[in-house]
Amino acid sequence: MKNSYKVFFLYKSGSLSIKKNINIIVKVIILMDQIMVNNSVIEIFVGDLSNTEYDAVVIPTNSRLLPSGDLRCKILRKAGTQVQVECNRIINKISQVAVGDSVMTSGGNYTHYLIHANGPRLGQVKEGKNLMQATWNSLKLADEKGLNSVVFPPISQEMRGFTTNFCAKAMLIAIIKYLNEKNKNLKNVSICVEIQPDLEIFENTLNELIS
Template identity: 35%
Template sequence: MKIVSEHKINNKVLRLVLGDITERDVDAIVNAANSHLQHGGGVAGAIVRRGGQVIQEESDKIGFVPVGNAAITTAGKLPSRFVIHAVGPRMGEGDEDNKLKNAVINSLKLASEKGLKSISMPAISSGIFGFPKDRCARILVNEAKRFLEENPTVSLETVEFCIFDDLTLGYFKQEFDKLT
């Protein structure tokens, strides 16, 4: 894990790291999930392979989660305590930008409602769901910044984006460079 950039907002940390989200020692990691919470491929598959079948079993009990919403399970054998399953949009389904904004906001709200202090997010929807990586980075970084600005008393102390590949990291770094 390598810290690429860090900004303070209301005495809270907005951080960009290059690494494997399944290795992050935070209160919650975010899983880029589908509505049926079937964790077969991409980030979701990696989370279940590393964390164990209990994550899929708890997800099966939750069932369906609409696009733009989020649900929470325990994290099994992962270093984090919880997995927040954020359902991002697939490109071509319509209103993707707003759905992605809602997925980010609802993940942060859910972490806050649980009193969590740290959360790590991947580039939701930018992999197999085909969302453009540059737009993903802009939406995720700006929504997290706005959330921390508008909710100064929230329990979250650290919101980070954990990016796995250099191409996607480049887009997130551009957005972090724009932060003041």
């Protein structure tokens, strides 16, 4: 049975309107560059992920949790060698991180926790599903740890060949669904992009998903 989907828009002007759709029940309040989904904030902003302050920071990874890509290498350097030691221990136990899976380590010298998400590469099967799964699993790890805030980059954008549009749609679908259906502890889920055009793509995609 399909459920009603009620979305309440509170615009900057203060006007209020109501729209209906299907699939899930969720209340959304738009406040400036943020929205509220079932008492949790989704925020999208331009910035440097390595200079953010959240309980957990999600970074892209490969199946062996090795340094690769500018963003991952930059954050691992800031976190210190202990994080890679933890990554190596994880690989010794599980052999590899499957596409769509995520694992958590300490944040070393950088943050409380790092979540290493293995997103898909262009050309792999079930690309969208795996990107949504990597996002979902990252949220689940943070939530089950009792954390209140987590920040993502556009997973699978850097070195994985996907457009920002693809990343935005898959990630935001997973985030909205998780906050609506499973969330217990997360109060803030943010996405940090590097350039203004990417911000506009994520914002437009979010507006499309909730309209």
